[in-house]
Amino acid sequence: MSTLEISQVEKKKERKLAIIWAVTFLIVFPLLVILGLYMRLNQGKVVELDYTKFYAFMTMHGLGMAGVLFSVAFAGLWYLISTRITRLSLGVGYFVYFTVLIGFLALAYGTLIGNFAAGWYMLYPLPFKGASWATWSTQVSAVALILMGIAWLVGILHLLYALTKRYGGFFNLLGWQYLRKGDHEKLPSVVLIATVALIPGIFAFLAGAVMLIMYLLQTFEPSLAFNPLLMKNLTFFFGHMLVNVTLYCGVGWVYALMPEFTKREWKVDKVVVYSWNATFFFIVFAYLHHLYMDFAQPRSMQYIGQIFSYMSAVPATAVTMFGIIAQVYHSKMKWSIFPLMSLFGMMGWAIGGFAALVDTTIAINVGLHNTLWVPAHFHTYMLMGVVLFIFGYLFYLFSGEEGIHLKNVTGKAGFWLFVIGAYGFLLMFYLSGINGVPRRFADYQGIEAGHVKETGTQLARYAAMFIYLILLGLLVMYWSLFAKLTRRQKASAW
Amino acid sequence: MSSITILMTLQNLAGVLTLAGAIIVVAVVIFVISSTSKEEDKDAAKHKVYSVRTRYFFGLCLVLIVGLFISLRLLPYPRANAVADETVSIVGVQWFWKMANGERTTGPLEFVGSNEVTVPAKKNLKFVVTSADVNHSFGIYNSKGVLVTQTQAMPQYNNVLYHQFDEPGEYYVVCMEYCGQTHSYMVGKIHVQ
Numbered sequence: 001m002s003t004l005e006i007s008q009v010e011k012k013k014e015r016k017l018a019i020i021w022a023v024t025f026l027i028v029f030p031l032l033v034i035l036g037l038y039m040r041l042n043q044g045k046v047v048e049l050d051y052t053k054f055y056a057f058m059t060m061h062g063l064g065m066a067g068v069l070f071s072v073a074f075a076g077l078w079y080l081i082s083t084r085i086t087r088l089s090l091g092v093g094y095f096v097y098f099t100v101l102i103g104f105l106a107l108a109y110g111t112l113i114g115n116f117a118a119g120w121y122m123l124y125p126l127p128f129k130g131a132s133w134a135t136w137s138t139q140v141s142a143v144a145l146i147l148m149g150i151a152w153l154v155g156i157l158h159l160l161y162a163l164t165k166r167y168g169g170f171f172n173l174l175g176w177q178y179l180r181k182g183d184h185e186k187l188p189s190v191v192l193i194a195t196v197a198l199i200p201g202i203f204a205f206l207a208g209a210v211m212l213i214m215y216l217l218q219t220f221e222p223s224l225a226f227n228p229l230l231m232k233n234l235t236f237f238f239g240h241m242l243v244n245v246t247l248y249c250g251v252g253w254v255y256a257l258m259p260e261f262t263k264r265e266w267k268v269d270k271v272v273v274y275s276w277n278a279t280f281f282f283i284v285f286a287y288l289h290h291l292y293m294d295f296a297q298p299r300s301m302q303y304i305g306q307i308f309s310y311m312s313a314v315p316a317t318a319v320t321m322f323g324i325i326a327q328v329y330h331s332k333m334k335w336s337i338f339p340l341m342s343l344f345g346m347m348g349w350a351i352g353g354f355a356a357l358v359d360t361t362i363a364i365n366v367g368l369h370n371t372l373w374v375p376a377h378f379h380t381y382m383l384m385g386v387v388l389f390i391f392g393y394l395f396y397l398f399s400g401e402e403g404i405h406l407k408n409v410t411g412k413a414g415f416w417l418f419v420i421g422a423y424g425f426l427l428m429f430y431l432s433g434i435n436g437v438p439r440r441f442a443d444y445q446g447i448e449a450g451h452v453k454e455t456g457t458q459l460a461r462y463a464a465m466f467i468y469l470i471l472l473g474l475l476v477m478y479w480s481l482f483a484k485l486t487r488r489q490k491a492s493a494w
Numbered sequence: 495m496s497s498i499t500i501l502m503t504l505q506n507l508a509g510v511l512t513l514a515g516a517i518i519v520v521a522v523v524i525f526v527i528s529s530t531s532k533e534e535d536k537d538a539a540k541h542k543v544y545s546v547r548t549r550y551f552f553g554l555c556l557v558l559i560v561g562l563f564i565s566l567r568l569l570p571y572p573r574a575n576a577v578a579d580e581t582v583s584i585v586g587v588q589w590f591w592k593m594a595n596g597e598r599t600t601g602p603l604e605f606v607g608s609n610e611v612t613v614p615a616k617k618n619l620k621f622v623v624t625s626a627d628v629n630h631s632f633g634i635y636n637s638k639g640v641l642v643t644q645t646q647a648m649p650q651y652n653n654v655l656y657h658q659f660d661e662p663g664e665y666y667v668v669c670m671e672y673c674g675q676t677h678s679y680m681v682g683k684i685h686v687q
Contacts (some may be wrong), residue, residue, distance in 0.1 A: 293631060322543060326543040362565065373508070
């Protein structure tokens, strides 16, 4: 798919940036998993966390994961595009990295030291009423998020600008030239997907920035007040899109790299163009399903929420998932670790997406909203979707273009431990959701209704055991990954 | 069939549907992986997959349209012509519930209510739900631990929820929206007689 003339020196420089991102992810990710482990242990009454600490952990786990997963997903796109499609500025790349890093460290300070504990969504006006943390930690956390948002915006705008220049117009990035008659240059699928993912990303970060600036203003001028329903719409517009955009960045690599294993081209055609343009449209409006239980929200918006959520299943499955099936079916390919992780990532996306679709049915949502069913489905497509895409990409990056085709028994052993641990962990979430166990509860001891307290507590303990398995799987995968990296370093000594 | 039984069925339905969906997805993955033991010309393979895709596309659209048609008639929102037998006012406050029979005549802050309220069974009740501070969510569980219904309690807004309790007994109010430090203990009781 490479259409770029690039020197080995330039490629090595881009690879170095990609590896810095990767190593940062590999350090941060298990730490955030451990915060999640503590939360489940506390819910299982195995450890005793102070309530403020529990919710501070919850806030850092949510914001930290969303931030680091998007960052590495974006960094992966950056690497693929900068080494194969068009030159990108390393200066901008490092600016994004260091600004996000500073933002991330400030966020950790605001939450873990300052005890900012308003949840990832800091649902307005929670940070200003009955807060158990100091105003400064709200300010530090808001500034930290604004910093990360600015960095991502700069990175996205630079990448889209470079692609627009390369393909002679923005609409060409959306594949609209395929809908007209006549010859046109081939558009790599990763470019189309990156565009569809990153434009809503811009909307999301702008919405998030507006919201955070409003929060900051109120911390300095407490007499200010904003409309809570508007703020909630902004919050979920931002959060829902960030998660979707992260997922699509990962899907972008799968489109780009899978053909190297199947030896079948994954071309952009009219169907793919229609599909991804429709996806663009659906992800912008599907966020409304987060507000189903706000009965004061205009009814038409509730209908739009369900209709758009349902419709988003069409391009995702009929085009993308069938696309990977067409890639693999009877291809006589070797199941090395990248295609294995990519296919399982698609599987996690499909299963989590299905559970999400069920929950986006308003009539069912009334019985599942804010129960553990919600983290169940988004952890499915994040942990068993995005994280698997990321590890597939990391193995690709660390092994090199030849090494990735090797067997890698250790890496696969880690992968299976990770997958078994993750699905066990997820199953506990799903069972809890069906049993009405609410989400964002430090523990369930205050619930008198039926068996909810006992069920929630017991399932949290089982979930914690599966998290240990996840960590063990990670450890084995890390062993394999770093063995590959150090071996390559010796060989190429960059 | 009581509304609780319907809801039970819906929650179980969510589990059953998802399990069925997951089994299908896993079966497809296993089938696709096992297919790679044999090689087929890429165009022939693609043709086979895309002919299935066409059928899948129309099937999925049909399922989604039918699903929308059925489910959008079962919304929990108040109907324009809804008539209540009784009104119950609910105000969420960090970290307890103020509940009282009748319309609320004061602001949420001044409103006086209790963490427990008694209501009649088999009557169409109108819950007018709001908050005096941050977002809460008014979730009602029955004595078996089934989440029966819910609506958000948002400051500055009244969310109106109609509900009829078909079975007398104890029902439990649980805050379903994270609202700060002792959110998990923000509970109340509804006695249905």
